[in-house]
Amino acid sequence: xxxxxxxxxxxxxxxxxxxxxxxxxxxxxxxxxxxxxxxxxxxxxxxxxxxxxxxxxxxxxxxxxxxxxxxxxxxxxxxxxxxxxxxxxxxxxxxxxxxxxxxxxxxxxxxxxxxxxxxxxxxxxxxxxxxxxxxxxxxxxxxxxxxxxxxxxxxxxxxxxxxxxxxxxxxxxxxxxxxxxxxxxxxxxxxxxxxxxxxxxxxxxxxxxxxxxxxxxxxxxxxxxxxxxxxxxxxxxxxxxxxxxxxxxxxxxxxxxxxxxxxxxxxxxxxxxxxxxxxxxxxxxxxxxxxxxxxxxxxxxxxxxxxxxxxxxxxxxxxxxxxxxxxxxxxxxxxxxxxxxxxxxxxxxxxxxxxxxxxxxxxxxxxxxxxxxxxxxxxxxxxxxxxxxxxxxxxxxxxxxxxxxxxxxxxxxxxxxxxxxxxxxxxxxxxxxxxxxxxxxxxxxxxxxxxxxxxxxxxxxxxxxxxxxxxxxxxxxxxx
RNA sequence: GGCGGCAUAGCCAAGUGGUAAGGCAGAGGACUGCAAAUCCUUCAGCGACGGUUCAAAUCCGUCUGCCGCCUCCA
Numbered sequence: 001x002x003x004x005x006x007x008x009x010x011x012x013x014x015x016x017x018x019x020x021x022x023x024x025x026x027x028x029x030x031x032x033x034x035x036x037x038x039x040x041x042x043x044x045x046x047x048x049x050x051x052x053x054x055x056x057x058x059x060x061x062x063x064x065x066x067x068x069x070x071x072x073x074x075x076x077x078x079x080x081x082x083x084x085x086x087x088x089x090x091x092x093x094x095x096x097x098x099x100x101x102x103x104x105x106x107x108x109x110x111x112x113x114x115x116x117x118x119x120x121x122x123x124x125x126x127x128x129x130x131x132x133x134x135x136x137x138x139x140x141x142x143x144x145x146x147x148x149x150x151x152x153x154x155x156x157x158x159x160x161x162x163x164x165x166x167x168x169x170x171x172x173x174x175x176x177x178x179x180x181x182x183x184x185x186x187x188x189x190x191x192x193x194x195x196x197x198x199x200x201x202x203x204x205x206x207x208x209x210x211x212x213x214x215x216x217x218x219x220x221x222x223x224x225x226x227x228x229x230x231x232x233x234x235x236x237x238x239x240x241x242x243x244x245x246x247x248x249x250x251x252x253x254x255x256x257x258x259x260x261x262x263x264x265x266x267x268x269x270x271x272x273x274x275x276x277x278x279x280x281x282x283x284x285x286x287x288x289x290x291x292x293x294x295x296x297x298x299x300x301x302x303x304x305x306x307x308x309x310x311x312x313x314x315x316x317x318x319x320x321x322x323x324x325x326x327x328x329x330x331x332x333x334x335x336x337x338x339x340x341x342x343x344x345x346x347x348x349x350x351x352x353x354x355x356x357x358x359x360x361x362x363x364x365x366x367x368x369x370x371x372x373x374x375x376x377x378x379x380x381x382x383x384x385x386x387x388x389x390x391x392x393x394x395x396x397x398x399x400x401x402x403x404x405x406x407x408x409x410x411x412x413x414x415x416x417x418x419x420x421x422x423x424x425x426x427x428x429x430x431x432x433x434x435x436x437x438x439x440x441x442x443x444x445x446x447x448x449x450x451x452x453x454x455x456x457x458x459x460x461x462x463x464x465x466x467x468x469x470x471x472x473x474x475x476x477x478x479x480x
Numbered sequence: 481g482g483c484g485g486c487a488u489a490g491c492c493a494a495g496u497g498g499u500a501a502g503g504c505a506g507a508g509g510a511c512u513g514c515a516a517a518u519c520c521u522u523c524a525g526c527g528a529c530g531g532u533u534c535a536a537a538u539c540c541g542u543c544u545g546c547c548g549c550c551u552c553c554a
């Protein structure tokens with residue numbers, strides 16, 4: 001049974017989609033004002049895995065996300081880069097799509113943009129006014145939080161207390177300091193804006209997500225995700241305006257929130273902001289490495305980023321890659337049935353662990369625990385595969401094929417390829433060349449010419465080709 | 481000030497009632513011509529103090545220390 005932690009109830013609940021076998025999910029995207037950073041991408045990776053797992057379990061998943069492509073930040077940034085706001089938004093939207101592709105994150109079924117949905121948004125605002133949930137003030141339209149009785153249910157806040165604790169000065173045209181904008185008046189005629197019954201302006205920040213999710217997924221859908229930092233006020237406000245608009249509860253059945261990524265204590269770098277953009281990180285680390293780093297932590301926990309920590313996690317990943325390579329290499333061999341009696345319990349062991357892997361994932365997508373289980377599998381596989389006493393009979397070979405398939409399938413759920421980063425460079429001719437050189441080394445070894453054999457190995461290593469002698473013979477792989 | 485969360489070995493990190501997964505690093509050993517990889521062994525009693533319970537890292541309380549949100553944020 002799949003259980004999901006629901007922020008709304010602060011409990012793990014059994015996951016039951018509104019429509020059997022269909023899952024509709026909406027994940028808050030980002031304001032396309034700059035290149036994405038690890039924080040954005042962490043969420044995207046977490047929800048990517050959630051989606052992959054749901055699909056793996058046979059659900060038909062509709063995954064919608066959005067880009068906020070108009071607001072003050074976009075305007076400010078556009079000025080800085082001397083671009084038109086819409087061009088700037090488009091530039092960073094494309095950059096983000098490139099980033100997620102590079103990270104092997106599956107694309108959403110649809111990405112909504114605020115500026116593509118102005119009509120829908122205006123319609124929603126008008127309905128909220130008509131229903132008495134919103135009011136017009138000076139070209140702005142505000143949602144009146146007092147009109148919505150459930151206000152605060154997601155973030156666990158009490159309206160009275162919040163008002164009492166408000167630090168912000170009451171903006172003159174708001175009735176209540178917590179009221180939030182559905183439509184923002186734009187006075188400067190030079191600035192891009194849209195006409196509306198209430199004046200020229202833009203949508204407020206929260207309304208776009210409500211309008212687009214309702215349009216694409218309906219008034220009530222299964223999962224709404226985002227970072228913990230969006231719980232208040234963004235998601236709280238989304239609930240208020242959406243449920244007030246449609247009269248349907250719940251707007252989203254399960255609210256999921258991923259932890260944030262924080263930077264290690266000292267601000268040692270002046271340009272931290274830049275350094276941790278996704279593209280910068282991708283120059284240094286592979287998609288597998290970044291994904292693995294993220295997935296070895298529970299999605300709801302905050303992550304403290306440091307280079308040291310990711311290097312650590314890279315080594316852990318490498319162990320799994322080595323296991324996969326050993327498996328792959330042994331599958332190329334032919335079985336020797338001289339010893340058919342020798343039996344191995346490996347397949348049974350792996351199947352047992354697979355159960356545990358699913359149990360971990362069923363428990364609120366505990367990828368950290370599941371990865372621990374993959375390591376237990378790897379150790380057991382290594383024991384058999386790297387054993388010089390190994391009797392590779394046809395039964396074992398069949399089992400290993402199945403294990404290899406299972407192993408890959410479980411990594412696929414995490415979007416991990418376990419490919420050496422530049423293996424795509426290894427054309428056939430390239431491989432033949434390496435094999436040839438290794439053949440020479442083999443001769444040297446046969447002649448006990450260790451000096452030459454080691455020189456070949458060291459030199460290849462310098463060229464990025466790692467050579468190791470295994471019970472199966474000499475194997476090689478391309479590194480970094 | 482309000483709301484929420486966290487505190488597990490040198491480091492990272494699972495575990496939410498029955499006596500601590502996994503990884504990195506360390507130590508010892510096996511394998512190897514030497515390496516690499518791999519395997520084996522070893523390495524914590526869970527921030528502090530109380531309480532509940534036959535039994536708590538896990539539940540309750542207090543304290544200490546971190547962090548997030550309350551303004552834009554994935």
